[in-house]
Amino acid sequence: MKISKIKELLDAQVICCEENTNEDVFSACGSDMMSDVLAYVKDQAVLLTGLVNSQVVRTAEMMDMRCIVFVRSKMPTAEMIELAREAGIVIMATKKRMYEACGKLYSNGLVGNKVRDV
Amino acid sequence: MSELLKFHFDVDGTDFTSAGQASVQVKKNLRQLGIPPEIIRRVSIAMYEGEINMVIHAGGGEADVIVTETAIEIRLHDHGPGIKNIDQAMQEGFSTATDTIRTLGFGAGMGLPNMKRYSDDIEIHSELGVGTDIIMRVNLT
Ligand SMILES: Nc1ncnc2c1ncn2[C@@H]1O[C@H](COP(=O)(O)OP(=O)(O)O)[C@@H](O)[C@H]1O
Ligand SMILES: [Mg+2]
Numbered sequence: 001m002k003i004s005k006i007k008e009l010l011d012a013q014v015i016c017c018e019e020n021t022n023e024d025v026f027s028a029c030g031s032d033m034m035s036d037v038l039a040y041v042k043d044q045a046v047l048l049t050g051l052v053n054s055q056v057v058r059t060a061e062m063m064d065m066r067c068i069v070f071v072r073s074k075m076p077t078a079e080m081i082e083l084a085r086e087a088g089i090v091i092m093a094t095k096k097r098m099y100e101a102c103g104k105l106y107s108n109g110l111v112g113n114k115v116r117d118v
Numbered sequence: 119m120s121e122l123l124k125f126h127f128d129v130d131g132t133d134f135t136s137a138g139q140a141s142v143q144v145k146k147n148l149r150q151l152g153i154p155p156e157i158i159r160r161v162s163i164a165m166y167e168g169e170i171n172m173v174i175h176a177g178g179g180e181a182d183v184i185v186t187e188t189a190i191e192i193r194l195h196d197h198g199p200g201i202k203n204i205d206q207a208m209q210e211g212f213s214t215a216t217d218t219i220r221t222l223g224f225g226a227g228m229g230l231p232n233m234k235r236y237s238d239d240i241e242i243h244s245e246l247g248v249g250t251d252i253i254m255r256v257n258l259t
Contacts, residue, residue: 035228058138
């Protein structure tokens with residue numbers, strides 16, 4: 001799925017790195033706990049979250065994720081936008097709640113992934 | 119195992135917002151060295167969890183990343199309270215983190231298990247009231 005398609009499905013507003021919305025992504029995860037996100041196997045390209053702090057962007061960067069979606073109209077801080085821009089990560093914000101946002105993406109073919117074995 | 123390169127970082131224990139900066143820098147440095155992306159990802163995630171732990175549990179510390187021909191080694195050193203029971207701390211879901219930490223997205227008790235997951239080898243030495251030393255290795259070959 002193209003990142004631009006995520007924007008469309010979630011009726012979201014792109015906050016930074018609009019130029020990268022042409023990229024293809026294949027799986028996503030949704031969580032407010034960053035260590036849970038870090039436990040996933042690779043190639044989780046999209047993070048949906050209601051948590052707003054710099055660690056969200058660093059977590060995505062550590063995982064080589066390409067896009068962060070803030071749900072429930074949460075807005076990133078200027079510092080977070082700066083960090084995302086440096087890493088080339090697309091940030092968007094949607095009014096939808098976590099459950100609905102994940103459901104929309106999942107039912108349109110963006111799947112989840114397993115947790116990596118210890 | 120001759121040392122090719124070493125990066126040193128002081129991890130500030132007073133500022134949660136800046137936690138993880140060292141790991142971001144390591145990621146950049148390893149990219150410049152042409153290390154394979156999957157190895158870089160494992161090193162940076164393991165180090166990031168360790169760095170966060172030093173900030174939320176130990177009041178900060180120091181991190182060294184050593185690159186040799188065969189492995190990348192991450193050495194974490196702090197003078198925090200130490201870990202009472204390492205086996206218990208290694209269990210998924212075990213955490214002594216406060217609710218405040220949890221509202222910041224950490225404290226799910228997945229940090230040490232993640233460090234183990236992403237490294238080929240982990241050694242933990244900890245003494246109550248003295249501090250904690252963690253050595254993680256990710257093999258290059
Ligand atoms: N550097 C450290 N110094 C002291 N205690 C630590 C340190 N790292 C981990 N711990 C202890 O081990 C527990 C489990 O760590 P971890 O798996 O990272 O989970 P979390 O950080 O989410 O609590 C922590 O809650 C804490 O009690
Ligand atoms: Mg932790």
